[in-house]
Amino acid sequence: LKKGPWTREEDQKLLDYIQKHGHGSWRSLPSKAGLQRCGKSCRLRWTNYLRPDIKRGKFSTHEEKMIIRLHALLGNRWSAIAAHLPKRTDNEIKNYWNTRLKKRLTRMGIDPATHKPKIVNGHQSNPKHAANINHMAQWETARLEAEARLARESKLRSCRLLNHNGIAHAQPQPPPCLDVLRVWRATSASNCFFNSPTTLESPTSTLNFS
Template sequence: MGGSPCCDTTSLKRGPWTPEEDRKLLAYIQEHGHGSWRCVPENAGLQRCGKSCRLRWTNYLRPDIKRGKFSLREEQTIIQLHALLGNRWSAIATHLPNRTDNEIKNYWNTHLKKRLAKMGIDPVTHKPSHAVLTSPNGDSKNAANLSHMAQWESARLEAEARLVKDSKLRQTQHASASAPAPAQLLNKMATRLTPPRRLDVLNAWENVGSKLKIGSSGSNRDIPSPTSTLSFLENVSTISRVESSEITGILGTLGTEIDAFGTQQCDINMTWTMESTDENANFVHLLLSRSGDGILTNGGRDGEELEDNKNYWNDIMNLMTCQPSRSPNL
């Protein structure tokens, strides 16, 4: 079991690949496919172990790999997914189909992590760091709210990802069968959940780019990434505050679900509240409250019907309470 060497390393070449080795491996895989990686080196005439061949192929030689600088949108995707998934690089990579997990991991460790830290955000928890929590303008409530927003957004994204995963699984298993309820729900959610609400940290991230005049706001997000940072403090701003009557029931389950993911959300003990905060516009805000630590609004969805917003959140709650991707470890 694990830990044992994958091959006899004494007789096999290690270290950087030469162009000739790349050519051999590429030619072999293009003609035969890789099949069993164990057999690839011998068949391709390489003095490498299969593991090394697989790594070279998946991280470098694969023709669909996108190389070069990460765009701002890619950075935002990575940040958002990292807040949700943690260091699950392969899972993150599935949302950036032309990037490898290794590349994303390297980019996170060498760029994004440092820049988030400079912005006053803990790159591990994605919560505002101590400097923000004790900011001179006393905006600790905003900081706390931001962390709650991250927690909520993480849970929502996880549910969305789970739904997509389930849907794909069902498509594979029951290609010709009638569509089950989750698939119908997926269709329903597709328009409601896309694009997802963005974390304030991501808005801040984008502001960095616009303030440095390296990109436009809105129309073109695939712009080069910023190369320096601004203080995060000035970008923490619009956390709306709502008071309302509680709607009970579902969030207990949601809290359990979030806890089951075992990441930065594990300390949540939430109740939720939904209300119309502006009767003229029929806005709806969802509030998440954590025991002893104030409330959070996840924001409204401007200009949409109250009833539709109710359905929107109900759909999310339905997602949260069905088919967890992992067993709760409670």
């Protein structure tokens, strides 16, 4: 089986096959499509590169902020984060985080793992506030997990329909979720402890969970 970068011919074979038949079982796809690749490699190539509904290129400022906020809530759960960024893949977001955003936060004196200002002289700037944020973040995480799950299920349903029809041209629906981030943006301005446009906005929320 072949490994390494995909050639234009391989891409075309995969694209042609999926457009005609849908992907069906990834395991059996390579032989049917005439590819010397494993099913896993084909799936990855399709989901991360060939899919027609992928937006490529530079991340906008808004997308960057979304990634930072979602990462603060969800951690390295790239697929859950990607569910909130239409047309971006988890792999792309993960790469962007690892190569750019993580370094940028570090330069700003923010720990990219915790999204808190780095501890100076053994003290955090505002421990009470930090505890509050953690509490809020737990709730947000639970909500976002549920939303991501819904998104996955919805995607799965559309995929099944897709494969049943044998054509791969349907656009995935956006996650059927409440826009937590919109609410968050509206409320965070008043209570974030580092909230200038050029810095990280803290994952606080004043949502009413009742």
